[in-house]
Amino acid sequence: MVRVRFAPSPTGKLHLGGLRTALYDYAYAKNQGGKFILRIEDTDQNRFVEGATDNLVNSLKVMGLNFDEGPTFQSQRLEIYKKYALQLIEQGDAYYCFCTKQELDLARQRQKELKLPTKYPETCRNLSQEDVAQKLASGTPYVIRLAMPRDRDFIIFDKVRGKVKIDSSLLDDQVILKSDGFPTYHLAAVVDDHLMEITHVIRGEEWLYSTPKHIHLYDCLGWKPPTWVHLPLILNENKAKLSKRDGDFSVEAYLEKGYLPEAIINFVALLGWNPKTEKEIFDLQYLCDKFSFKAVNKAGAVFDECKLEWMNGQYIRKMPISDLAEKLKKYFVAAKIDISNEKKYLKVIDVAKDYLVRLPQVVEYSQMFYQELEFSGDDLELLHSEESQTVFKYYLENLQEVTEYEQFVKSASAHLGVKGKAYFFPLRLALFGNSSGPNIPVLLDILGVEETKNRLKSVLL
RNA sequence: GUCCCGUUCGUCUAGUGGCUAGGACUCCAGAUUCUCAUUCUGGCAACAGGAGUUCAAUUCUCCUACGGGAUACCA
Numbered sequence: 130m131v132r133v134r135f136a137p138s139p140t141g142k143l144h145l146g147g148l149r150t151a152l153y154d155y156a157y158a159k160n161q162g163g164k165f166i167l168r169i170e171d172t173d174q175n176r177f178v179e180g181a182t183d184n185l186v187n188s189l190k191v192m193g194l195n196f197d198e199g200p201t202f203q204s205q206r207l208e209i210y211k212k213y214a215l216q217l218i219e220q221g222d223a224y225y226c227f228c229t230k231q232e233l234d235l236a237r238q239r240q241k242e243l244k245l246p247t248k249y250p251e252t253c254r255n256l257s258q259e260d261v262a263q264k265l266a267s268g269t270p271y272v273i274r275l276a277m278p279r280d281r282d283f284i285i286f287d288k289v290r291g292k293v294k295i296d297s298s299l300l301d302d303q304v305i306l307k308s309d310g311f312p313t314y315h316l317a318a319v320v321d322d323h324l325m326e327i328t329h330v331i332r333g334e335e336w337l338y339s340t341p342k343h344i345h346l347y348d349c350l351g352w353k354p355p356t357w358v359h360l361p362l363i364l365n366e367n368k369a370k371l372s373k374r375d376g377d378f379s380v381e382a383y384l385e386k387g388y389l390p391e392a393i394i395n396f397v398a399l400l401g402w403n404p405k406t407e408k409e410i411f412d413l414q415y416l417c418d419k420f421s422f423k424a425v426n427k428a429g430a431v432f433d434e435c436k437l438e439w440m441n442g443q444y445i446r447k448m449p450i451s452d453l454a455e456k457l458k459k460y461f462v463a464a465k466i467d468i469s470n471e472k473k474y475l476k477v478i479d480v481a482k483d484y485l486v487r488l489p490q491v492v493e494y495s496q497m498f499y500q501e502l503e504f505s506g507d508d509l510e511l512l513h514s515e516e517s518q519t520v521f522k523y524y525l526e527n528l529q530e531v532t533e534y535e536q537f538v539k540s541a542s543a544h545l546g547v548k549g550k551a552y553f554f555p556l557r558l559a560l561f562g563n564s565s566g567p568n569i570p571v572l573l574d575i576l577g578v579e580e581t582k583n584r585l586k587s588v589l590l
Numbered sequence: 591g592u593c594c595c596g597u598u599c600g601u602c603u604a605g606u607g608g609c610u611a612g613g614a615c616u617c618c619a620g621a622u623u624c625u626c627a628u629u630c631u632g633g634c635a636a637c638a639g640g641a642g643u644u645c646a647a648u649u650c651u652c653c654u655a656c657g658g659g660a661u662a663c664c665a
Binding site: 136137138140170172173175176226230233237240241243244245246247248270272274290293294295296299300301303304306307308309311313314318333334335336337338339359361362364366368369370396399400401403405406407409426427428429430431432433435436437438439440442446480481482483484485494548549550551552553554557563564565566567568569 | 591592593594595596597600601602603604612613614615616624625626627628629657658659660661662663664665
């Protein structure tokens with residue numbers, strides 16, 4: 130049974146990169162009839178952000194990525210990690226380290242100056258039993274480090290990258306238990322992945338290089354390592370890892386900007402994966418059906434919001450008008466626009482939907498149906514021209530409740546001998562406030578005879 | 591610095607030892623006999639460079655360049 134976990138740390142909101150990882154986790158689990166598990170990696174007390182877990186959980190929910198188990202919190206499992214850390218010490222696979230931060234910084238700085246690889250100098254790796262006992266007894270702060278082997282190459286068999294070889298002599302003796310008693314990622318993730326019977330570890334590429342440490346941990350503990358899957362990163366326009374400096378890439382922010390969850394899912398899915406067909410618009414179910422690691426790209430993908438906008442428009446236009454109308458109501462409420470006339474509102478949305486890229490724009494594109502129009506000097510000049518006035522008068526005299534609009538618009542043009550821009554522009558301006566926009570019959574239909582006449586009267590000389 | 595990963599239009603990507611290197615977004619043009627939007631049609635635009643293997647390399651190998659990641663008591 131396939132079991133995959135999404136394991137974010139609660140240091141901020143769920144961002145697009147995290148969402149993509151969670152999405153592939155979910156897709157693979159569902160594809161294999163397995164389980165999708167949420168685990169919160171809250172082992173860094175300094176970076177903990179209040180409310181981050183709620184945001185993570187909520188964002189996943191909105192996106193439709195429901196987890197089968199969890200969330201599990203690592204901060205509630207400290208005793209377990211400690212137990213294994215101690216076991217590793219007993220086995221001689223880990224050791225106490227009493228080096229201070231200053232000593233380590235200094236060593237690292239010296240290595241940099243000498244252009245050597247920066248790594249822990251292994252000062253405490255060969256401390257005598259007595260030294261250790263004495264320091265422990267005197268209450269010296271300590272961490273526990275993993276003693277990496279120095280004589281073997283680690284081979285990672287990665288599902289998207291293939292075989293990756295890393296020379297063990299380059300690897301650091303990583304801290305696995307911090308002085309505050311919390312484990313580091315390396316220990317916590319390995320222990321939990323084993324205990325939770327995770328079969329596939331799917332994570333960002335930034336973890337590839339530390340995988341040997343994890344493999345070694347599995348070996349020392351006598352456990353079977355999971356299948357490794359390292360995903361390419363999502364990049365900003367400068368091709369660097371998406372970071373907070375580039376702006377707010379949280380799922381929440383994109384929802385607020387007015388992107389539909391379906392569009393976000395679809396778009397993010399395509400950043401690093403494709404169904405090997407020309408199909409680009411698809412839903413979560415389709416992704417789950419088709420997903421495989423074989424089709425995951427190796428190279429990072431630049432996030433391009435233009436294409437997201439286009440895709441969002443596609444989803445907006447595809448949506449049943451009543452659903453869309455319902456979804457858009459809140460923007461009108463926020464703008465204090467009265468949309469209680471349901472019939473009119475639906476017509477307005479039907480027109481606006483072709484213009485929409487992001488949801489909140491709906492107000493901008495349809496407020497002219499609800500608010501009094503304002504005209505510039507140039508506008509007034511056009512509205513007050515003799516020809517325009519003739520058209521308006523004709524409409525005021527002849528437009529009736531029973532009128533068939535399309536026909537009326539045509540016959541009026543014929544009757545008055547005015548056509549083209551000279552005919553349509555002033556009308557649209559008077560009724561809609563802009564010389565470009567929807568067709569006149571559509572405007573008449575939305576406004577209705579009474580409102581149309583009111584608007585025409587107000588520009589009559 | 592060191593190690594690891596990567597490199598097809600500006601961006602997301604398909605693809606193959608021999609093709610006019612395909613699609614999508616953006617942009618441009620045309621059509622939908624008023625405009626805008628939608629929709630449709632067409633166009634611009636790419637195999638990082640150099641060696642090697644081969645009858646033939648974008649495709650396989652090596653090197654270089656460039657980009658990214660890691661190098662923490664962060665994940």
